[in-house]
Amino acid sequence: MMSVQVSIIVPCYNQAHFLKDSLQSVLDQTYSRWECIIVNDGSPDDTESIAQKWCALDSRFKYLKKENGGPSSARNAGIQISEGDFILPLDADDCISSVFLEKLVPQLLDDESLGVVSCYTKFFSKNVENTSFNLKPRGANWIYLLYVNQLVATSLYRKKCWEEVDGYDESMKKGFEDWEFWIAVTKRGWNYKIIQEFLFFYRKAKRSRQVDTITNHFETSREYICKKHKELYIQDFDNCMTVLFFELNEHRTSKMEIKNSLEYKIGKMITKPFKIISKLFFYPKV
Template sequence: MSSNQNILVSVVVPCYNQAQYLDEALQSVLDQIYTNWECIIVNDDSPDQTEAIAKAWVEKDQRFSYLKQDNKGLSGARNFGISYAKGEYILPLDADDRIGIDYIDLAIKAFKEDTALKIVYSNAEKFGLENKTWNLRPFSLFNLAKSNVIFCSAVFKKEDWERVGGYDEHMRGGLEDWEFWIHILKFGGEVFKINKVCFFYRIKENSMIKDIPVDDKMELYRYVSIKHADFFVNQLGSFKEFMSHGLKENDELKVLVNSKKNALRVLLKPVTRFFKF
């Protein structure tokens, strides 16, 4: 049992058309070995059985609470739940995902050991239609500038959420967690990855990120690149520098491929001569 149980952690679970998975997500919260948590279930005006399921969990354990709002999208639902959170730390959990039993415990231990930390996450696995390790690229600000390398259910301080103004509610189409991590980290702070699988990401036929039309996704990328232009320039350099770097990498790759082909020809030459008719 953790010695840091005096720290309250708020798990925020937005739900829209995910009622069929909600029990599984909430059970993974109830199973935590770290017991000083609250779990705020946010019904984003879902047309399914979210309300009935959520209220049953509120009756089951007083650490669960239930909120409902007009539909505002994922960012709006997270912000609504976090605004009511009493915890010093926040863990967003989508209603179709799960967390491992020691995720909160290990995350709080990491924060206590390093006060410079802004974000703590872990190794992850995919489940559902796919069952395999989720091989996220190693965290660095450079890698974060190129794409999101931190899943949505990382742990962070509520004060950092307040500092950046929460999740951007203009980003209803997706990529809101990527923008949020950039906003928290671009002026400093450390990130820690727990070397254990503590997050389980459900793969389904339909998901918000997969269903974004290409044009809409490109517009979201443009929006983030303009909003955080300072961050992208600091990490990637100017557009010309970034393109030059990419072209250089491409040329180096071609040289490597050609050298491997030549090496393979040398190695296979005796064999091909042996089998030549």
């Protein structure tokens, strides 16, 4: 089993202060046949000096510096120079269990129909012992990925899958590029498998790219995915309409609840005089 090389790709942009924890979790792997490519995505912090220290510590760490292009660009750049048969993306602020590779690599070796293997996830804040939420994804193929991303970005997959879909979509700079990647891979017939163990630790930050995506770019990024893979959503048309109108109804209900809330009514009463004054002083002359 140790004959299979795994390439771990760690893009880093303004997360040098977390990089030590992430790389330590790589160094702690019980599965030893790996290389770890640290991709400096034009980061203005001290990513380079930290990365070089780890490269000096262990020859399996490698360093690549490039102009800023976003996570997709950074991952693609790292994978392009990788030597492994299997790929594992790992964000610079996240960590993996010491037995992550030991548990997941055999799954791909034993089942040629599998393109991707993932696991359960624990969300943490300051350290991996301080967890706040457990994620237990499910499913096995593209049908499970259409409306919910069941696979975290840090999932192990065959390099062949990346080659088949021409890598991550670098135009998706607002997020969900990993979701689109999994759909692109699985719609080609590859299955995925979830190991029912908590082997991945996701750092939950108040300010993060994912928070920004969900808050400001959720609809546009999801629309892009739907249009890019529209043949899948057409194939699942009835269910697609059910999901769409369910979400519309949820949005409408939530909006009505806000309008009917006491806080909203009080706020409306407080701001009413200001609106009247605004109209008196700023109403356009004719």
